Amino acid sequence: MKVLSITPTYFPQVGGIESVVRELAVRTSGPGVQVDVAHVSPKLAQPSVDELDGLKVYRVPVAGNRLAGYARDFGRLAAGYDLLHVHDPQLMMLTGNVLLQCRHIPAVLSTHGGFRHTTRHRSIKWLHERLLMRSLLRHYRKILATSESDTAYFSQFSDRVEKCENGIAYAKFQQGLLTGAPDASKWIYWGRWSRNKRIDAVIDTVAMARDQGIAIDLLIAGPDFDNLRESLQDQIRALKLDRSVRLHPYIEDAALMHELQQRTVFVTGSEYEGFGVGILEAMAAGKIVLCRDIAPINGFVERGVNGFFLGFERSAVDMATVRELTGLDATRCAAMSEAAQRKAKRYDWDSVAQQFSAHYAQALAAES
Incomplete structure (x- = not known):
């Protein structure tokens, strides 16, 4: 054939x-x-x-x-x-x-x-x-x-x-498992920089957390599909998040795995997913997922088990979720990471x- x-x-x-x-x-x-x-x-x-x-x-x-x-x-x-x-x-x-x-x-x-x-x-x-x-x-x-x-x-x-x-290439992303102590304030997004991914809403969420005394360390990596780098950089400067948010417009596999080993949470503000490959890859790397409560990705993510849902509206409900996430202890982070890997293994x-x-x-x- x-x-x-x-x-x-x-x-x-x-x-x-x-x-x-x-x-x-x-x-x-x-x-x-x-x-x-x-x-x-x-x-x-x-x-x-x-x-x-x-x-x-x-x-x-x-x-x-x-x-x-x-x-x-x-x-x-x-x-x-x-x-x-x-x-x-x-x-x-x-x-x-x-x-x-x-x-x-x-x-x-x-x-x-x-x-x-x-x-x-x-x-x-x-x-x-x-x-x-x-x-x-x-x-x-x-x-x-x-x-x-x-x-x-x-x-x-x-x-x-x-x-x-x-x-998904499950074994490949197992190389991105955390190597140190979990820290739920260390976030990563990787994938296309396209408008429907709503990276701007993720940055706004980091600003909201900062304003409430929670310091998030966010890496945004991936190809700039919709030429968003300049607008995202302007947003980061306007919100005074230069020390909190880093842009990496392309990242090789080896560098990506190194970054994944340092980070506990995968975050995406995406408003639409045809399947959610990137989310499952993150789960294979043991990341706790922070995303919208939308199909089909809410079929992978279970609140409090392997991830959390946000509306990305800078609301009191969103802030409570961020506070709950960043307050997780090492034992709970490890349990959620293991649950994420089990779900991803099915794919x-x-x-x-x-x-x-x-x-x-x-x-x-x-x-x-």
Whole structure:
């Protein structure tokens, strides 16, 4: 079986889809199965092919943008594969090129939360949902919903939806376990710096805690996807948090693991998650999670057991939660860290990848 995993973003970019596509391709490759990756994006200037992690990675430029564009020679590339695994939250440009250039090749779709994570282009999304969603989904032999909420949403438009949650590199993030005494005032956020992640709200929370006499040490690390560094730095200066909040716009794995070993809490103000890979990775590293009470991540986080919920509204309720969190003793921190690791272990790619392999086989056996 030859599988081409088609993605709008890929390493060295860092984020949920990137890590899922990379790990999944590695874990499902093996005897009798070849998995390659096609990174299809308007941000690419020239076509190229290289090898990474033992996988062929094709870089395919797009004339247009991530919503509407033409990937030249994409059909010729895909023609040699038995199955396409399309990672297309927008159900636009990637799916459009699949339909235009390789409609005859069996395909499955991973949903990754769809495009509901922001209100941008709201009218276009409304029209797309009502006029195109059913017909676009009809092409796929399986729609692999990455969460319970995705399962419910996409089931409105197709009867081929099955829940197939993503995985994490559990062993890798075990290297980030705390090496010293726990300190619940030491926080970290790592992941994309995008608007829906609401890093600004996390910084405001640190200021709120400072004003109530609680000193938080926060590291914000990751790729600056939405060019937020300047505005975040201005916010930090305006709130006089220069000694409390540090920005690290990109962080290599070794440096990330070192930082994780020094920190007890992972915090995210994200208003929307398609799955929550970063949160599960943090839990694999034994971090107590501080996040919003939203699906699907509230399926991972249990208040007082492995994390806490915030509204990120600088409210009295939020302040009480921060006070409770930062007041945890070493015994309680250790118990919550162990509970976080147990939850994350369920999503280890070692077991999750087998589910994807089964879906691949079923898709090839199914009638289109």
